[in-house]
Structures are given as C-alpha cells and as structure tokens.
Amino acid sequence: MHLITLHNKIISDALRIHEVVEKVFPRKMPERYVEQSLYLAPFLARLNAVTVPLKVLNVLMNDATIVSHDVLLSAIWYPKSPTTITRRSSDIHLQWHVHPREHRCHITPTIWRRQRFYFWTFLQHELAHRHQSADRDEDTASLQFAPVTDNAAMRKQQAYLGDFDEVEAWAHDIALEMVIWFPTLNCREAYTEMRNFHRTRVTATYPIYAGVFSETPTHPAMQALHKKIRAWYRIMDQHRDTYKTLGLEPL
Helix, strand or coil: HHHHHHHHHHHHHHHHHHHHHHHCCCCCCCCCHHCCCCEHHHHHHHHHHHHHHHHHEEEECCCCCCCCCCCCEEECCCCCCCCCCCCCCCCCCEEEEEEECCCEEECCCHHHHHHHHHHHHHHHHHHHHHHHHCCCCCCCCCECCCCCCCCHHHHHHHHHCCEEEHHHHHHHHHHHHHHHHHCCCCCHHHHHHHHHHCCCCCCHHHHHHHHHCCCCCCCCHHHHHHHHHHHHHHHHHHHHHHHHHHHCCCC
C-alpha cells in the first residue's frame, strides 16, 4: 500500500473515533478532575461505550511494575478476533496499566495532555496494522529483515522490529513526534532532536527502536526506518491541521 493511502485510511478512522472520544477524553482536562484522582474503571467504561462500536477496546491491566497512582499505556492489534464476546469485534486494544492496588491515578493538565498524546499515538499505530493487513492477501506475510545478533533476547526484539509492517508503523510514530513536538523545526532539525531526545516523563520512539539495533546501526531495518520516517514526515507536514483537530500538542 502506498504510504499516502495508508495515511489517509489511518486519519479517516482516527477522525471518526475522535468525534465520539472527544466527549469523554477531550483536549482540555475537565474541571471535575482538578485536584482529584481519576478512577480508571468508570472512565474506561465511558470510553468503551463510544470506542467499542468502532472496534477499539480500552482494557484495564493490573501491572505490579507500575508506580502507585500512575498509569502507562500500551496497545495491541489482533490479526484474528479474540475469543471473548466483549472483545470479539475489537481488533485494537488500548491497555491502561496500573498497579493492582490502585485503579486510579493522579491527574493534572500535563498528565492529561501526555496520556491523550499516547492514546492517539498508540491508536494510530494499531490502525496502521489494521489497514496493512486488510490490504494483503491472507496467505501473504509481511517482509522480514533478519536478526543479526546472537543474544537471544535481543534477537527476539530484532525479529519483531524487523517486520516491515512494524518498521512502517514505528516510523509513523517517530514522524508524528517530530511534527507535533517540534513544530517550528524542519525535518532534518526535528530528526536530530529525536535522535538525542531524553526526558524523565516522556518517552520518544526513535531511541527505543534504534537501541535494539545499536550494535548494527546500518541494519536493513534501520535503513528502511530512516526512509520511512522522511516519507511519513513529508505527508504529515502537509496535514498539520488534521493533527490539530485531534488536539495533539508538544509534551
């Protein structure tokens, strides 16, 4: 699939979802949450009421590694339908990780803005997978760049990130961060910022991906990633108003 076609499909779905999500998870943190904790179970129930009809399910995940009163998002796309009735039609799961003893989190306008950014980033990443798969015959696999390390754990990571669909989706995420976080910089300048990006509470995508191939920075997956980042950036740069509609802001 041409990248511009994939972009248009992702954005079309994202805007449809945004129309209903904005009522529950708006750009500006609602006043009722000021100096309050956000109880995630009822919040996610309200979110699912509008997202499940669009095949997106928000899931509360007990995770002992999460600091009390904090929340961390992740996401997964299911190529085949899960077995439970509730999840049968939801191929995209947005997972909200919290400590098992604390199903609530502290919330401030900064935290709200950060969680919204990751909500939309992870959602678009999985929407990319949804459409990559839909455009391919069932018996056709994605291109795979072979791992080159002898370390078992790192080899598994390289196999995962060496899948061309993942290269394309991760490049999308990196380009999105460049466009949103550094709106006054050009592509080259924003890319330089991303390569060296480090903040305590904000995780950038490029260092995570590049770290897996740190011993082989010229690996074919890395070369493909760099090309896709530039291509995604050129497309997104022409559609900045769309990302403003989604309410994405620098973190």
